[in-house]
Amino acid sequence: xxxxxxxxxxxxxxxxxxxxxxxxxxxxxxxxxxxxxxxxxxxxxxxxxxxxxxxxxxxxxxxxxxxxxxxxxxxxxxxxxxxxxxxxxxxxxxxxxxxxxxxxxxxxxxxxxxxxxxxxxxxxxxxxxxxxxxxxxxxxxxxxxxxxxxxxxxxxxxxxxxxxxxxxxxxxxxx
Amino acid sequence: xxxxxxxxxxxxxxxxxxxxxxxxxxxxxxxxxxxxxxxxxxxxxxxxxxxxxxxxxxxxxxxxxxxxxxxxxxxxxxxxxxxxxxxxxxxxxxxxxxxxxxxxxxxxxxxxxxxxxxxxxxxxxxxxxxxxxxxxxxxxxxxxxxxxxxxxxxxxxxxxxxxxxxxxxxxxxxx
DNA sequence: CAAATATAGTTAGCCGCCTTATTATCTCAA
DNA sequence: TTGAGATAATAAGGCGGCTAACTATATTTG
Numbered sequence: 401x402x403x404x405x406x407x408x409x410x411x412x413x414x415x416x417x418x419x420x421x422x423x424x425x426x427x428x429x430x431x432x433x434x435x436x437x438x439x440x441x442x443x444x445x446x447x448x449x450x451x452x453x454x455x456x457x458x459x460x461x462x463x464x465x466x467x468x469x470x471x472x473x474x475x476x477x478x479x480x481x482x483x484x485x486x487x488x489x490x491x492x493x494x495x496x497x498x499x500x501x502x503x504x505x506x507x508x509x510x511x512x513x514x515x516x517x518x519x520x521x522x523x524x525x526x527x528x529x530x531x532x533x534x535x536x537x538x539x540x541x542x543x544x545x546x547x548x549x550x551x552x553x554x555x556x557x558x559x560x561x562x563x564x565x566x567x568x569x570x571x572x573x574x575x
Numbered sequence: 576x577x578x579x580x581x582x583x584x585x586x587x588x589x590x591x592x593x594x595x596x597x598x599x600x601x602x603x604x605x606x607x608x609x610x611x612x613x614x615x616x617x618x619x620x621x622x623x624x625x626x627x628x629x630x631x632x633x634x635x636x637x638x639x640x641x642x643x644x645x646x647x648x649x650x651x652x653x654x655x656x657x658x659x660x661x662x663x664x665x666x667x668x669x670x671x672x673x674x675x676x677x678x679x680x681x682x683x684x685x686x687x688x689x690x691x692x693x694x695x696x697x698x699x700x701x702x703x704x705x706x707x708x709x710x711x712x713x714x715x716x717x718x719x720x721x722x723x724x725x726x727x728x729x730x731x732x733x734x735x736x737x738x739x740x741x742x743x744x745x746x747x748x749x750x
Numbered sequence: 751c752a753a754a755t756a757t758a759g760t761t762a763g764c765c766g767c768c769t770t771a772t773t774a775t776c777t778c779a780a
Numbered sequence: 781t782t783g784a785g786a787t788a789a790t791a792a793g794g795c796g797g798c799t800a801a802c803t804a805t806a807t808t809t810g
Contacts, residue, residue, distance in 0.1 A: 402661050402665075403659070404634055404661065405637075405659075406641070406658045406659065410641075410645070410658055413645065414640065414641070417645070422711050426714065426715035428718075429714050429717070429726075430711065430714055433717070433718070435733050436729075436733070437618060437633075439615070439733045440614070440616070440618045440619055441619075442737075442740075443612060443615045444612065444615055444616075444619075447612065459765095460766095462579045469589050470588065477789060484579050484581065485579065486578075487767080488789070489767090489789090489790075489791085490766065491789095493765085493767080494766075509788095513775050513776075513788095514774065514788040515775095532597060533597060536600060536601065539604050540604045542604070543604040543608070544604075545738075545739040546607075546735070546739045548603065551603050553731075554732045554735060555606075555607065556728075556732075558732070560728065560729060561614065562614065564720040565718070565720075577767060632795075632796070633796095634796065651758075651759090652759060653757085661798090662797080663758075663759065664797090664798075665796065665798075667759065668795080668796065671760095672796090687757095687758085687805080688758095688805050688806080689757065689759070690758065691758080
């Protein structure tokens with residue numbers, strides 16, 4: 401499973417070499433960024449591995465959940481792209497595979513010839529209905545070692561981080 | 576940029592639907608997992624966008640840094656794969672592209688006919704030498720809104736999370 | 751020494767992300 | 781009313797992950 405940050409020993413000598421080259425080398429920030437990247441990758445992997453149990457990925461799961469739980473929304477590729485924050489082209493790919501696997505169906509939209517109406521198939525509904533209890537049980541279990549106060553502590557830290565890097569993130573995207 | 580977690584409004588109705596279906600629905604854990612995934616994605620995107628400035632990615636950057644800063648290591652694809660925690664095949668792909676772009680060179684290893692010795696080319700060295708100051712300046716700047724106490728707070732939260740999910744992560748992989 | 755096994759690297763092919771066209775349809779305004 | 785521009789979906793092609801299978805070389809062992 402990917403990670404890309406070298407472990408302690410290599411990272412340590414790497415940082416010491418770098419600190420010789422870079423004036424004002426900011427150890428704290430670099431360590432923090434490494435921790436964040438490692439922790440991020442770990443979280444993503446945890447969920448991807450979990451979903452793999454049902455042959456799903458984060459993206460496939462997100463689409464199935466939206467179709468299953470909010471069927472009144474008359475989902476189209478564009479709506480899914482907006483809801484899941486990926487591009488239309490990515491949705492096309494996910495929808496291709498999900499429909500190839502028989503979980504969803506495309507049909508012409510009655511009102512607008514450009515649109516495609518997406519629905520869960522019978523087997524798609526079955527899949528979701530079957531996985532939901534285990535899925536949410538598992539999420540609860542993953543974090544079961546944390547008490548309410550600790551969860552709050554983590555959420556606070558994430559919010560703090562969010563606020564601190566938000567302007568930076570916005571500037572990045574423009575670049 | 577990907578994210579996959581729907582925003583507040585959709586997420587809210589989604590969760591309320593789910594809580595009707597799932598007995599003992601653990602709001603706190605689900606919210607935490609959503610926050611973690613969003614925050615993870617944001618962190619990864621921040622760095623990927625930052626690297627894109629030089630036509631790099633996390634993986635390409637990791638390899639260049641190791642070749643540049645620890646040249647005495649006599650790097651081979653396998654060593655890089657171990658150091659960066661990706662598969663050999665992934666390293667082959669990254670090395671293909673980096674060498675196509677003229678940043679690194681492959682040569683036969685003198686001692687062992689199976690091995691390939693990887694080195695930075697002149698232009699690879701130039702690239703790294705040129706980007707290092709800006710890169711680390713940028714990292715420092717990204718987190719410049721945080722004081723030492725806040726950085727510690729975030730690191731503590733990450734460590735807490737790490738300890739809490741570690742056994743879960745290990746079990747997952749086996750699955 | 752020869753055969754079995756281990757190791758290094760690549761290839762092939764899948765997935766999900768992206769950007770940049772392209773095509774089809776719809777809407778609006780001259 | 782028709783022609784320009786907006787919008788919906790897909791296609792094509794790149795990237796970086798992965799697994800599984802393959803080749804070539806070393807090593808170990810009977």
